Amino acid sequence: MQTEMPTLTPQQILRRRKAGEPILPDEPEQVHRHTITVLLENTIGALIRVVNLFSARGFNLESVTVGETDDPTVSRMTIVTTGNDRIIGQVLRQLDRLIDTLHVEDLSGSSFVERELCLLKVSYTNETRAAIMDTAEIFRGKVVDITPNTMTFELTGPTSKIEAFIKLMKPHGILEVARSGRVAMRRSSGSWLTHEDPVLKLSAER
Amino acid sequence: MRTDTIPLVRAVRSALNAEDPSAKVTAEPVTGAEIFVRALEAEGVEVVFGHPGGAVIHIYDEIARLKPRFQHILVRHEQGGTHMAEGYAKATGRVGTVLVTSGPGATNTVTGIADAYMDSVPLVVFTGQVPTKLIGNDAFQETDTIGITRSITKHSFLVRDVRDLAWTIKAAYHIARTGRPGPVVVDLPKDVLLSRAPFTYPEEVHLRGYKLPGPPDPERIREAAEMIAASRRPLLYVGGGTINANAAELLTRLARKARIPVTTTLHGLGAFPEDDPLSLGMLGMHGTWYANQAVQHADLIIAVGARFDDRVTGRVDTWAPHAKVIHIDIDPACISKNVPADCAIVGDVRAVLEQLLPLVAPKDTKAWLAEIEQWRAECPLTYETHDGKLRAQYVIERIRAKTGGHAVVVSDVGQHQMWTAQYFRFLHPRTHITSGGLGTMGFALPAAIGAAFGLRGRSDWPIVCISGDGGFVMNAQELGVAAAHRLPIKVAVINNNFLGMVRQWQELFHEHRFSHTDLSDTNPDFVELAEAFHCVGLRATRPEEVDAVLEEAWKVNDRPVVIDFQVVKEEMVFPMVPAGASTSEMITKRLTPNAFV
Structure with a gap:
């Protein structure tokens, strides 16, 4: 196949x-x-x-x-x-x-809820620092490491949000990006144990 | 994440032991090697096909010391050993057991394991492994057996603790045998075989992730019965799953009750007696014209334990264009994989047919059967019989006449395999053993030997191995095993001094460029080869010699007999659906080369 x-x-x-x-x-x-x-x-x-x-x-x-x-x-x-x-x-x-x-x-x-974690290292100067911080704030990004010329942000959210953040940071000079890949969970009150298994309850396919 | 392969084993084991006083137990701690031997005994293993080596030498020592109830058969090559275990499993329906050493011992089993995986054969393959602390160290005769075999096994275990050994062996047999059967590999590091633990063999194992199909859905079975009642041109398409489920008799009753014609796959041969007028023989690439015509004109295909393999369907989008499909299979992953099912019944074929049979009423299929009879008359299976030359089809027909169909026939891979499928006209389940999915040349001789061990004391039907001259030499060394145990198997080598099936494709599709398929200069003298292995060697070169040679071969009952049937090399297997073509584009006889490419 x-x-x-x-x-x-x-x-x-x-x-x-x-x-x-x-x-x-x-x-x-x-x-x-x-x-x-x-x-x-x-x-x-x-x-x-x-x-x-x-x-x-x-x-x-x-x-x-x-x-x-x-x-x-x-x-x-x-x-x-x-x-x-x-x-x-x-x-x-x-x-x-x-x-x-x-x-x-x-x-x-x-x-279902789907989330991704992203760590992003970007270089900054005194001129760009404020703009970078503003963007990060909008995305609720958190600074987890800072050096005299680089900042590392932690950001979680749906993939579309992570991708938008990366796009906006690009002009500032991204040094490194690490993404976790997506984790997901069904929105409901039950657990996986209480869900009907669609695979075992295989029905006719037309 | 932990690196041990069997979490919870210890917890489960202790729970089981507490509940199970009847488990076979030793009070004193014994070595892993002894646990292994005792566990196989407790499992009821009859035969182990194996080859010793450094990593499993302690097991062999325990076999010598404990003299267990199972018999160990020393094979000549580990690949031969796995095929023997397959032949044993297919002939008896029991799990075949293989024991080999680490490194090359393990890698030599790979072809056999892959073969068993493709054909759903229950096997447990025990491989030796270097001591745990040397794993990953490129030690002598080390290989990542679990890694190599991962995609060709139903499951595999690396035993890291002697206390898990008995449980793992029980689990391996349980997994191999149940559900859709398949091969399981158990890798045994040497230090595990040397360390000690008390032996307890659990009566049963629970694997929380192992999902076996429950009872079939009665709603779907009712739906299937309605579809059968509503159909005017129904066709049963029967695969090896029917034989695995021991459901051949039920299937036969269903077909006869409802008057539905039956075509089988290569592995389905024997599930329905081919002397019944409802039988259309095999379908697919080298199936009969009438079976394939029936497929193309049917309005309902009832697939029973079959998986719509590409050798059956050809071009899938033009296959059975007018038919609705009922698919009965134990493996949900097979349903709608290649051909969408209109009604899918997941379950054991036997359980499904037991429920379906009373719901199906006798049908009037006279007009449909008459149509099929016309196709049968239009293009029967036939070959040239008047030129005085010896052909494989004639040899196979004479073997059929000699045995009356009461024989276990093990075929290899290639032209002779297809002719065996076409001309033997099988009557009984488990009497046709071959390598279908993987198409492993060299399968037949060791598989016939395995079948012979399996049927000792169970059946007095002769075991007939039909092989080609190309495939036979691929595992000819196993003649030594057959001779050592005085197995009276009959080996018919259909010798056209060519790799015949490849030659056929070269003639049909590659303008007669017979690239590396001519064996006439390199083939051994098969009579002398047989005699060198202490077997009887016979030869026939003309049709009129065949009966006399078979007569002579059947007189021998204390040794294998190898018969060199020297047949014409130009013969081709027809009918044929070219690979990837539509079933309606079947070639029924030799045409000018390349007329249909």
């Missing part, structure tokens, strides 16, 4: 850049961005199996985050991927089939 938008190799990215071709292809209508949350055994082996599945099956991977949950034997992954709904259905079932995954859920289509 091939996705419409396979992950590009570094060589392909360089070739496209040289030819002036877009690196991200235009998204066909039925292709959507999906945020998938996976609860899995808190081991490296389990993590590798999940990531490996994406590469072995040719699924596209945009962002992956992983961290321990309140239960130290369980870790939670948030995966952002792009593809048409049939492919995503495949991804979910393949993920669910892994023995180390406890719960797999596609949050897209339901209401």
Whole structure:
């Protein structure tokens, strides 16, 4: 099975850049961005199996985050991927089939919170300092480190906010950016344990 | 994040032990190697196909010391060992067991593991590993076995603590056997085999992330029954999942009750008796013309334990254009993967058919069956029989006549495999064993040996290995195993002195440039090769010699027999759907080269 938008190799990215071709292809209508949350055994082996599945099956991977949950034997992954709904259905079932995954859920289509953390180091002069601080304030960015000519901001928010902040900081001379990738959670009163599992309750697909 | 592969094992194990007084236990701490041997005994393992080495030498020592109830078969090459375990598993429905050392021992099993993964064969492969403290150190015979096999296993374990060993072995067999079967790798560092713990074999294991399908949804089964009742041109498309679920008899009853014609995949052969008028034989690339015509004209495809492989469908968007699809499979990840299902039933094929059978009423399919009979008459399976030359199809038909279909046939990969599928006309489940998904040349001989070990004392049907001259030599060393154990297997080498299937593609699609497929100068004398391995070697070069040679071969019952059938090299497998073409573009006989490229 091939996705419409396979992950590009570094060589392909360089070739496209040289030819002036877009690196991200235009998204066909039925292709959507999906945020998938996976609860899995808190081991490296389990993590590798999940990531490996994406590469072995040719699924596209945009962002992956992983961290321990309140239960130290369980870790939670948030995966952002792009593809048409049939492919995503495949991804979910393949993920669910892994023995180390406890719960797999596609949050897209339901209401959910999605956040990203960004650390951004920018150079400043006495002239630009005020403007930089003003912009950061608007974005509720926090200074976490300062030197005589650089400042490092901490910023959290939806991806669109992070991207807007980076865009505004660019003219000032960004030295480094570190982004966490997205973490997400469904907006509701229940926990993953109380949700009906869409994968196991597979219904006919037409 | 922790690096141990089995969290909670200790907690689960102690909980289980507390609840389970009947578990097999030793009071005194014993070594990991002894735990291993005792665990395999407790698991009811009958045969271990293995090869010793430094990392597992202590296990071999315990096998010699404890004299366990299971038999250890010393293989000549670890790849052969994994195929033997596959043959054992496919013939018996039990889990096959492999034991090899670290490094090259482990890497040699990779092809067999991948083969088992593609064909859903339950295997547990135990690999030795360097001591835990040397892992990652590029130690002698070290390899990252778990990493190498990750994408070709259903699951894998690295055992880091001797106290987890028995639990892990139990879990490995449980995972391999249940759900959609598959291979499991257990990596055993040498220090784990040397350290000590009391032995307790759990009666059952619980894996919280392992989801087995529950009972099938009765709503969907009702829906399927309605779709079957409403259809006028239904077709059962039956795969290996039906045989894995031991549901061949139920399937046969369903087809006969509702008068629905049946076509099977390569692995589905034997799930429905091919002497039944409802049988259309195999479908797909080298399936029958009438099976593929039935697919293209059906208004309902009932897929039972099949996965819509590209060798079945060809160009998927033109496959079965008029049909609605009911898909019954144990693996939810298979549903709608290649062909969207209109009605998906996730569950054990046997459980689904048990519920479906009473809901399906006898149907009037006379007109549909008459149409199929026309296709059958229009283009039956046929080959040239009047020029006095020996052909593989004739050999296979004579073996079929000799055995009456009461034999376990293990085929390799290539032209002879397709001819076996077309001309043997299988009657019983688990009598056709082959490498389908991975297409591993060299599979047949070791798999036949494994089947022979599995069926000892269970069945007196002969084991017939049908191989090509190319594939046979890929694992010919395993003749030594067959001879050592005096297995009376019959090995038919369909020898056209060519890599026949590649030759066929070269003739059809590459303007007769037979690049590196001619073996006539390099093939061994197969009769002498057999004799060098203490087997009987026979030869037939003309059609009239075949029956006499088979007669002679069947008289031998204390050794393997290898028969060199020297067949014409130009013969091609027809009908054929070229790779990637639509099923309606089937070639039924030899045409001018490149007429359809």
